[in-house]
Each structure stands twice: as C-alpha cells, then as structure tokens.
Amino acid sequence: MTAQTPSPGHGTDGQENWRGVAAENADDLSAGAGVFLRARSRRLLGELLAPHRRSLWGLLFTITVQNLAWLAGPFLIGVGIDVAVPALIGGNAWPLVWITAAMLGAAVLDTVLRFVFLTWSGRVGQAVLLTLRRRVFTHVQRLPLSFHERYTSGKTISRLTSDVEALAELLDEGLDSLVTALFSVLTIGVVLIVLDPPLGLVALLGFPALFWVARWFHQNSTAAYRRTRESITAVIVQFTETLGGIRAVQAFRREPRNDELHAQLNEDNRRAQDRAFWLIAVFVPAVTLIGNLVTVAVLGYGALRVMDGDLAVGTLVSFLLYLRRFFDPLQDVAMFYNSYQSASAALEKLSGVLEERPTVAEPSDPLPLDDARGELVFDDVRFGYTDRTVLPHLDLAVPAGQTVALVGATGAGKSTLARLAARFYDPVAGVVRLDGVPLDRLTDDDLRRAVVMVTQESFLFSGTIADNIAFGRPGADRAEIEAAARAIGAHEFIASLPKGYDTDVHRRGGRLSAGQRQLVSFARAFLADPAVLILDEATSSLDVPSERLVQRGLQTLLADRTALIIAHRLSTVEIADRVLVMEEGRIVEDGFPAELVAGTGRFAGLHRAWADSLV
Amino acid sequence: MTTSPRPVPDDRGRLSALLRLWPFARPYRGLIAVTFSAALLATLAQLAIPLITAAVVDGPIADGDRGGLVPLLALALLFGVAEASLFFVRRWAMNSSCLRIERDLRDTVYQRLQRLPVAFHDRWASGQLLSRATTDVSTVRRFVGFVAVFLAVNLITCVVVLVLLLVTYWPLGLAVLLTTVPLSALALRWERRYNIQSRLVQDEQGELATDVEEAIQGIRVVKSLGRSRLVFDRYDAKATRLRRLELDKVRTLALLWSIFELHPQVTLAVILVGGAVAVNTGALTVGGLVAFVALFTVLLWPILSLGFLFAFAQETASACDRIGELLDAPLTVTDRPGVVPADLGSPARLRFEDVGFSYAGSASPVLDGVDLDVAPGETVAVVGATGSGKTTLTALVGRLFDVTAGRITVDGVDVRDLPLAQLRSVVATAFEDATLFSMSVRENITLGRPGATDADVEEALQVAQAEFVHDLPWGLDTRIGEQGLSLSGGQRQRLALARAVLGRPSVLVLDDPLSALDVHTEALVERALRDILAATTALVVAHRASTVLLADRVALLAGGRIVALGTHSELLAEVPGYRELLAQDSELAEALP
Numbered sequence A: 001m002t003a004q005t006p007s008p009g010h011g012t013d014g015q016e017n018w019r020g021v022a023a024e025n026a027d028d029l030s031a032g033a034g035v036f037l038r039a040r041s042r043r044l045l046g047e048l049l050a051p052h053r054r055s056l057w058g059l060l061f062t063i064t065v066q067n068l069a070w071l072a073g074p075f076l077i078g079v080g081i082d083v084a085v086p087a088l089i090g091g092n093a094w095p096l097v098w099i100t101a102a103m104l105g106a107a108v109l110d111t112v113l114r115f116v117f118l119t120w121s122g123r124v125g126q127a128v129l130l131t132l133r134r135r136v137f138t139h140v141q142r143l144p145l146s147f148h149e150r151y152t153s154g155k156t157i158s159r160l161t162s163d164v165e166a167l168a169e170l171l172d173e174g175l176d177s178l179v180t181a182l183f184s185v186l187t188i189g190v191v192l193i194v195l196d197p198p199l200g201l202v203a204l205l206g207f208p209a210l211f212w213v214a215r216w217f218h219q220n221s222t223a224a225y226r227r228t229r230e231s232i233t234a235v236i237v238q239f240t241e242t243l244g245g246i247r248a249v250q251a252f253r254r255e256p257r258n259d260e261l262h263a264q265l266n267e268d269n270r271r272a273q274d275r276a277f278w279l280i281a282v283f284v285p286a287v288t289l290i291g292n293l294v295t296v297a298v299l300g301y302g303a304l305r306v307m308d309g310d311l312a313v314g315t316l317v318s319f320l321l322y323l324r325r326f327f328d329p330l331q332d333v334a335m336f337y338n339s340y341q342s343a344s345a346a347l348e349k350l351s352g353v354l355e356e357r358p359t360v361a362e363p364s365d366p367l368p369l370d371d372a373r374g375e376l377v378f379d380d381v382r383f384g385y386t387d388r389t390v391l392p393h394l395d396l397a398v399p400a401g402q403t404v405a406l407v408g409a410t411g412a413g414k415s416t417l418a419r420l421a422a423r424f425y426d427p428v429a430g431v432v433r434l435d436g437v438p439l440d441r442l443t444d445d446d447l448r449r450a451v452v453m454v455t456q457e458s459f460l461f462s463g464t465i466a467d468n469i470a471f472g473r474p475g476a477d478r479a480e481i482e483a484a485a486r487a488i489g490a491h492e493f494i495a496s497l498p499k500g501y502d503t504d505v506h507r508r509g510g511r512l513s514a515g516q517r518q519l520v521s522f523a524r525a526f527l528a529d530p531a532v533l534i535l536d537e538a539t540s541s542l543d544v545p546s547e548r549l550v551q552r553g554l555q556t557l558l559a560d561r562t563a564l565i566i567a568h569r570l571s572t573v574e575i576a577d578r579v580l581v582m583e584e585g586r587i588v589e590d591g592f593p594a595e596l597v598a599g600t601g602r603f604a605g606l607h608r609a610w611a612d613s614l615v
Numbered sequence B: 001m002t003t004s005p006r007p008v009p010d011d012r013g014r015l016s017a018l019l020r021l022w023p024f025a026r027p028y029r030g031l032i033a034v035t036f037s038a039a040l041l042a043t044l045a046q047l048a049i050p051l052i053t054a055a056v057v058d059g060p061i062a063d064g065d066r067g068g069l070v071p072l073l074a075l076a077l078l079f080g081v082a083e084a085s086l087f088f089v090r091r092w093a094m095n096s097s098c099l100r101i102e103r104d105l106r107d108t109v110y111q112r113l114q115r116l117p118v119a120f121h122d123r124w125a126s127g128q129l130l131s132r133a134t135t136d137v138s139t140v141r142r143f144v145g146f147v148a149v150f151l152a153v154n155l156i157t158c159v160v161v162l163v164l165l166l167v168t169y170w171p172l173g174l175a176v177l178l179t180t181v182p183l184s185a186l187a188l189r190w191e192r193r194y195n196i197q198s199r200l201v202q203d204e205q206g207e208l209a210t211d212v213e214e215a216i217q218g219i220r221v222v223k224s225l226g227r228s229r230l231v232f233d234r235y236d237a238k239a240t241r242l243r244r245l246e247l248d249k250v251r252t253l254a255l256l257w258s259i260f261e262l263h264p265q266v267t268l269a270v271i272l273v274g275g276a277v278a279v280n281t282g283a284l285t286v287g288g289l290v291a292f293v294a295l296f297t298v299l300l301w302p303i304l305s306l307g308f309l310f311a312f313a314q315e316t317a318s319a320c321d322r323i324g325e326l327l328d329a330p331l332t333v334t335d336r337p338g339v340v341p342a343d344l345g346s347p348a349r350l351r352f353e354d355v356g357f358s359y360a361g362s363a364s365p366v367l368d369g370v371d372l373d374v375a376p377g378e379t380v381a382v383v384g385a386t387g388s389g390k391t392t393l394t395a396l397v398g399r400l401f402d403v404t405a406g407r408i409t410v411d412g413v414d415v416r417d418l419p420l421a422q423l424r425s426v427v428a429t430a431f432e433d434a435t436l437f438s439m440s441v442r443e444n445i446t447l448g449r450p451g452a453t454d455a456d457v458e459e460a461l462q463v464a465q466a467e468f469v470h471d472l473p474w475g476l477d478t479r480i481g482e483q484g485l486s487l488s489g490g491q492r493q494r495l496a497l498a499r500a501v502l503g504r505p506s507v508l509v510l511d512d513p514l515s516a517l518d519v520h521t522e523a524l525v526e527r528a529l530r531d532i533l534a535a536t537t538a539l540v541v542a543h544r545a546s547t548v549l550l551a552d553r554v555a556l557l558a559g560g561r562i563v564a565l566g567t568h569s570e571l572l573a574e575v576p577g578y579r580e581l582l583a584q585d586s587e588l589a590e591a592l593p
C-alpha cells in the first residue's frame, strides 16, 4: 500500500474526478505483490480444506470407483462386439447375458456412487463456505473502526457476498469436475497405455503442447480475474451507497448522474470479465484442437496397424472411444482451472481482509476488572486519525461517579475523546485507564460491560423495537425493556404504535422519526447499565420536553455512575458536576458549572450566547 | 425479522419466467444465433469422427486399402480443426453477447431501483436488492451464455442422433426412443422441486447479505455495546440455514443428475443385446453395430448434461422472478403522462391544501388536514413534538412520498402535475441525518447541480460555515468517507446544509438543520442563512427557539394538523402547547437540586 501522490487532477477524463482523492487505495498493488497474494490465497484454501482431509480422501475413493464403473461401459461394449456377438452367432448366448448383466451392474453402481459423491461433496463444500463465512464475519467484526472507515462498508459487503460466492462456484462445480476429470484422465490414461502401449504413446504426444497452453493461460488469467473482483466490488460499493442514501439521491436528482457512473463501473466490470473469458475462449478450444490432432494420429496409426494385423478392430474402436473420454474431461480440467483462477482471485481479497490485524485487539494477558467503579483517566494522551493530530496532549482524570459535560466548537475533538474512552481507537501515545487499568489490558467483555457509548448516529437494526432495546442487554425480559423505555420517557410513544414494542422498525429504523430513534438507542444504552456512560449528542434531535424527560431519567441513572456527556444544548450541563471546554483538541477550561458560568471565560461566553438564543 | 415481501414460491415451476429475458437478449440476437450455430456445428463436427472411424473400419481396413486411408484422415483432420475453431467462435460470440446482457440487465435494475419510491426502499431489505442485482443477474448471464445454448444444442443433438439411429437400424432406434419416456417423467417432477428450492436459497442469500450490511454499517453500535457475539449468532443462524437449504438443493440435483447418468448406460446395454440379436439374425452388420454404438456414445454427454441444464434453467427462472419483482414494482412517484414544465416564479409560493398522509400499512394518518400557505420569500418554521410528523411533512414537498389526501401546490401548480425533475430542482432539502457519499467534497455538494460554478460552491460553503473543507488535505477534491464518517457530526451537517442552499433554490426545506452545531457556529450559520432565506420560500423544522427565530412565522404541528400559526412571540404568548415545547428549561433547573 503506497501513499498516492496528491494529484487532484488524476484521471483526467473528468469521469474519475467524482471520487475525489484519498490518501491510500487499499486495492493498489505494487509489482511483485502478485506472487505473495497467490501464496496467501492458496494458504487460505488449504486451511479451509484441511479439516475435511478425510472426506476428501473418501470422495476421491468414491469417484475413483465410480469412474471405473463408468469406464466399464465402453470397455464392456467393446468386449461385447468382439466376443459376445461372435459367440451369439456361434449359438452361445451366455457371454451376451453376462456382459449385459455386467453393464447393468456397472451402471447401477455408477449411479449410486455418483449420488453419494454429489451429496457428500456438497456437504463438504457447504461446510467450507460456512466456515469461511463465519471466519470472515467474525474477523471483520473484530477489526478496528479505523479499518472500517478506510475500507468502506460496500467493500466489506462485497467480500462477504460476491467473493464468497465465487468460491462457492468453485466448490459447486470445481470439486466435482476436477476430481471426476482428473480421475477420468488418469484412469483412462492408464487404460490407454495398457490397452495398447504404442497407441498410448502416440496419445501422450499431446502433453507438451497441453502444458504450454496451460502455462500461458495461468500467466494471463491471474491478473484478469483479479481485475474482475475489483471491478465488481466497485459496482457493489456504488450500489449500496446509492440505496443507503436514496432520499438524498432522489431529492437532489442524482439519478441521471448515478446512472452514468454505474454504467461506467458496470462496463468496467464487463470489460474485465470479457478479458478473462476471452482467455478461456482461447484456452479450451486449444485443448480441443490438441485432442483432435492426437485422435487423427491415433486413427491413422491404428488403422495401419490393424491392416498389418497387429491390432484387433475392437481394440482400435475402444481405444478411440477412450481417447474421446480422455480429452473431453481435459476440457473440464481446463474449466476447473478457470473457476479456480476466479475463486483464487476472490480468496486473495478475502485473505487480505483476514490478514488485517485487529489493532485494537483484546490483550493476551488481560487484567481482571470485576466490578468497575468508573474512574476514568487520560494520561498524557495524543491521538490523530491520520497523520494529522486531533488531540495533541490530553490529561484528564474523571473520578468515579462524576458527571462531566464536554462542550466546544464542532470539530474540536469531543467525539474523538469519547471514542478513546470507549476504546474505539487506541491512543497514539499515552494511556487511557479505567479504575487504574489501561483499557488495552481489559478483555472486550469487561470493557463493554463497564463502558457504553451512545453514538451520534442512532443506528437501529431491522427488527422490533423490543429487539433493538434488548440489544443493550440480550436476554432482558419485556418488563426490563419497558422499564428502560419508561425511564427515559420513550414508553409513551412506543405504546402508541400499533404493535407497541413489537413494531418492526424497518431498515435502519426508518419506520421511526429521528427523535424516536434517538430515544430507542438511548433506552438501549440505559438497559446496558454500564459503570461509565458516554453520550455523544444523544439528545440532539429531541424536542425540549422529551429532552427534559431524558434528563430526568439520567439524573437517577447517573447518581452513582460516571458519565461523559457531549452536548451543544447547554441545558444538559445543568445535570453535570463538572464542565470541560474543548478547543482544537485541548481542554481549555475545566470547572464546576456554576463557577464557569459566573466567570469570564469561554464557557461563560458560550453559556451567555446559549441563554440569549432561548426564547 | 426483515420486512421484504417474500412471495411464497408457488409450484407453477414455470420456465415461462425466462421469457421476460427476451427484451434484454433481443439486441444481441445475432450474436446469440452465432453462438448457437457454432455450438450446433461443433456438435455435428464431433459426429464426424465416429462416422469416419466406422468408414475406416468398413473401408480401408476391411479392404486393406492403405491409400484409401489418406483422404479419410484428411477429412478427420479438417473436422477436428473445424470443431476447435467453432468452439472458439462460440465462446467469443457468447462473451460478446452474454456479458452485455448481464451489463444491460444490471443497469436496468439499478436505474429502476433509483426511481422506485422511498416507500419501496423503506420496506425492502437492502441485501435482498443487492443479491438480485449481483447474484441473480450473474445467474442470468450464465444461463444465456451457456445453459440456454446447450439446452437447445443438446436437445437438437438428441433428436438428430435419434433420427440417425432410427435410420441406421430402426428397431433399435425405437427402443432407445422409448427409454426417454420414463426419464422425462421423473425429471419433470424433480425440476419443479428444484425451482422451489432455488428460490429459497436465493432469498436466504439476500437475507444473509442484509445481515452483513447491517452488521457492518452498525459496527459502532455493535462495538460500543460489545455485542459482536449476538450479531454473529444472528448471522450464523442464517448462514447455517442457508447451508441447509443449499444441501436440500444439492440432494435434488444429485437425484436428477444420477438418473440422467443411469439412463444412457442402461440404454447402452439395451443396444448391445438388441444389436447382438440383430447381427445374429443378419439384420445388421458388425460395422453397423459399431456405428450405432459410436453414434449413441455421442449422446452420452448431451443426455447427461440435460439434467444439469434443466436444473439451471429452473434456477434462472426463479432468479428472473426475483429480478422481475423489482422491475415490476410500480413507480408510484412518477411524472404524469404528458406533463410539461410549468412557469414558476422564484421564489415560489408553497401551499398545503388540506393535506393528509398515512404511511402504507399503518392505519392512522400521520398528517390529517394540514393547511399552510407559505408566501414567496417567506420562511415558516415547523415546530412539533418528536414524532409529530414534521419530517413527513417536509418529505411531501419534494414528493419523496405523495400525499394521500389534499394537495400541495407550488405557485398554484399541484406538485404532482410538475415534472419530477423540475420539482426537485425547485425544491432543495437538507435532511435531518446528513447523508454524504464517498466521493469528493465538491461532488457531494453539487450532488444534483452538476452545473454549479465554483463561486456557487463557495457561497454555499460560506453560508453553511463549512469553510473547514479547505483545510482538508486536498481541499474540495478530498474524498470523504461513506456517510462522511471521517468528518465530525457538525461538519457533516454543515456539508448537507451547503448542498441544500447551493444555487439558492426557490423552495428550501431544512429539517432540523442546526442540531449538531455548537452555539457559536450556529449563530454564524444563522446569520449567513438569513440572507439566503430572505430570497427563497422556506420551510424550516426546528426544535430550538434559536432556529425558530430564522422564520417569519411559525406553524405548530400536533395531532397531524397545524394547530397554531403566527409569529414566535405571538405563539409564545398565546399558545400554551407552544410554550411547553420551546420554552426554557428553567423549571427543570428549579426542579433540580
């Protein structure tokens, strides 16, 4: 990942500019990284298949026997023509009966084994997919916010949907066709040589050519498939963003421009696929051509030998039949190879995500924290999201039980401070401590039990209101959920909904008004009942009476709890024990509300301006 | 848990759903014809080698004629090369057509989705939409490019070879023909089952995509409450269910596949017996039997593959149904036929006339008899309790939803009688949650007005006090993250405001536009905004007195109607409900120790 040079004009066709310039592009590949990526994706595939080693052997065995049964057909009919027909003409029907019985037996065996193989390999394939889904999902959940901000949700979604499906295709078709084909090729290869060694040698002549074609395909398709993964991801990212912001899209008549952008990304994807498909369009016919040339050679050479009396006609006929069955599956191998290339491009992307280190990780040697009191200390903390420092130097001690109001201009770093306290990020320097324990020495469970943050955006999950509140404490019963809602004054509106607590809030809570969403997410945090509660503008969309109700609820709740409240409406400050004023990442004022209001500092100014703005 | 309408798969099991693909395939019918012809010819070319083999056996070998071998070999070579070339042509033509069909179909789905009303998007889980636009559309591509062609080719091959078999020796040919009857009957039954199972799998994939999307987009909530486990369990339950559905499907496919594999082999045994008897009675030569067998072996793959191909056709049919559900969803908010742009003043007069609105599926109306007249250039603040319908009211102006009763007019013209494009260029909205897209700051601001000049952008930024963007690493060209997450909440809100005021729209709708701003910044924005508001008709939703003061008049919304209308001080003096909503927290301060 190399930092891109800041050149806003880059991509001068004017179509690319809309994206804007970002510091880094996670998909940029430096030369030579390709080999590394391949190894990485192979390793992932290996890991995924490792637990199924036994099944794979079993499948191999099944398919071998099944292939032998399948191969018996042509062999037996050859024997039938060479032996049974003359015998029948000679008056002996038994060979015909036996051979027919053998053919039927082989057919039934083949069918049963094919069924077993298909269902079994389906089970293995699905198990692999499930493991992969679980693994990527868990991992992504564990990755820090900084990852998600950089990677964007559309890309992550694409990893977990489209990329996983690319592997599914391989497992669906691949496992089956590869094993079948390889075994056909190997067994038939052996049969060919045994049947007639000289003819077999002629057949083997095709191999060097096959090898050369395969290498050509390999070299070109790797990059081609990588492009297809990247281009479909771009389509998905644009798609999810458009739908996520559909109100803005429609209200601002963005549709025509989006049509253009989507058409362009979609066309890029088509081109990328076209390139990959073109390669396969050359590769497969080349295999066929080689096969046909070999067949003609065998036919000519075989015919000559039959005429010389070295070879029975039946043998030549069988040989040619087998030869066809030798080269047809080779096409399947080629097709498998194609799916493999496609899947391994997807695996490259997936393993890339899996190798992202969860930098804000759980400690390996956690310190215990049984009952948090809620003392929060920032010790010489420095932090920036990027190279730019947002909090240059922060020292702050919040004793247990204190309610602290955090105010200041927008962009001053209030939310940033809050996020550090909730350990969404780790500081660049210094430590944040809870009850004397550095946050990065706490297990996630302990930390989340002790510290809960209500974020600026009140995200609700689709599901009922009760589900959403219970998100704060899974397993909470209806009475507890209601109590939490009552405590912050949300019960009334919920009860007035047609289905009450069982109302489905729709995608992202779209069924509720903005204020109602805030109330629900507030109730959610209330139910979680942490030692340290962080509220980041959690009441900004509420009307004054509702806000008042919330504050009344907070008063009771916060009596024995530490709280960090960020708010622009200074009414909140009235329930605070202490006020911090932030400016450009620094705490510039710190004191009791009454003291500060009476003083002449910044807070006094803010408060006066706020008081003037009322009524 | 999700609310997308999921029609229960019926058992019509129809391949007829595939017919709706025709409009997409039509432009490429030439290429499809080439694909098809090449595939057919290649199959015929394949027939050549067994026939030539028979000729070699019956001709040069029987006669010991070495010279006669050469032309036959040359012929075989010719056919061999032809077959490979036809393969290439087929694949080339296939790529050229089916990738374009996939592209066109996806473009169409996307375009349709963009134009479907907000009410539609509120109901549908986004993962369901995504999986239709990606997975299902790719399924269609594979169908058109490969399955449809081979279904046709293999069926034709079967028919042709059957005819050849009948010609070669009709009694045996007839026997082969009869064996296909039980095969078809069984296949038909399982195909139907496969169709239903495919649908279930596809729907579950959509559900899974929805879960992924929510888990990722709600990652802050999940992390802050430490609920990764819960979210994982939900996802896992769906992923496990998907696996089960997939395995059901695999089982049906395996059954199908097996019988299609059994059939030709049994038939081969029948041929041997029948052929041997025929040779014995002298009705058939050995060469004839060899040819018959060789011909039949040509059928092995076509028959075997039919099972899979039919199954895939069923899967495509259900994918088409799913795509069709999007393409058929009614565009309820759309231009009336024959609308022409009206002549609107700037600023324009905005009137609500007895407006009523209820959300689909909910019984009680949110708005019921709203009357409001906003004079050109006037600013009216809308005040009301949480959930009283303020946002709903503002959404009606730009027709994100259509009124269910009464009408809204702009300069006397019903908004439904204006072209959508015109209406939405006249009305600009700042939503309560600031949606930003991951693109440059400039693109985000000029969202709907690509023609905006730099001066316009500057002015908008100044009004919204969003000049901080110049301090971003690449200024206006900086890409801001999705939802603008790499910006602070107040910064995001100011950008959304800048977007709305850009180009001074004639009707401006601001939904609680200053909620995330600190007092000082708010005062600065208000000062700059006054200037803009003076020249446009505006509707401003407000929770705070400071915002209300921007307005000339205030409307108090309660119980779905406007219960009071007047200046701020009038209402404050006369309407207790209004005082209650906006007045000071002094009582709280008193109530507090």
Ligand SMILES: Nc1ncnc2c1ncn2[C@@H]1O[C@H](COP(=O)(O)OP(=O)(O)OP(=O)(O)O)[C@@H](O)[C@H]1O
Residues within 6 Å of the ligand: A149, A385, A386, A390, A408, A409, A410, A411, A412, A413, A414, A415, A416, A417, B485, B486, B487, B488, B489, B490, B491, B516, B518
């Ligand atoms: N995820 C992020 N990545 C990079 N920079 C960020 C990120 N989040 C915030 N910033 C920047 O850090 C600075 C402080 O942001 P922060 O969100 O802490 O401000 P704030 O005081 O909470 O403001 P507001 O009152 O508007 O919410 C801002 O300049 C902002 O642009």
Ligand SMILES: Nc1ncnc2c1ncn2[C@@H]1O[C@H](COP(=O)(O)OP(=O)(O)OP(=O)(O)O)[C@@H](O)[C@H]1O
Residues within 6 Å of the ligand: A510, A511, A512, A513, A514, A515, A516, A541, A543, B122, B359, B360, B362, B366, B384, B385, B386, B387, B388, B389, B390, B391, B392, B393, B432
């Ligand atoms: N998509 C929807 N389907 C059904 N009901 C809805 C939908 N969206 C909102 N509602 C309901 O309609 C009512 C009005 O919602 P609206 O968002 O207009 O309120 P609001 O006045 O803007 O509130 P706030 O001040 O909290 O933003 C609420 O009770 C809400 O629950």
Ligand SMILES: [Mg+2]
Residues within 6 Å of the ligand: A513, A514, A515, B390, B391, B392, B432, B511
């Ligand atoms: Mg609202």
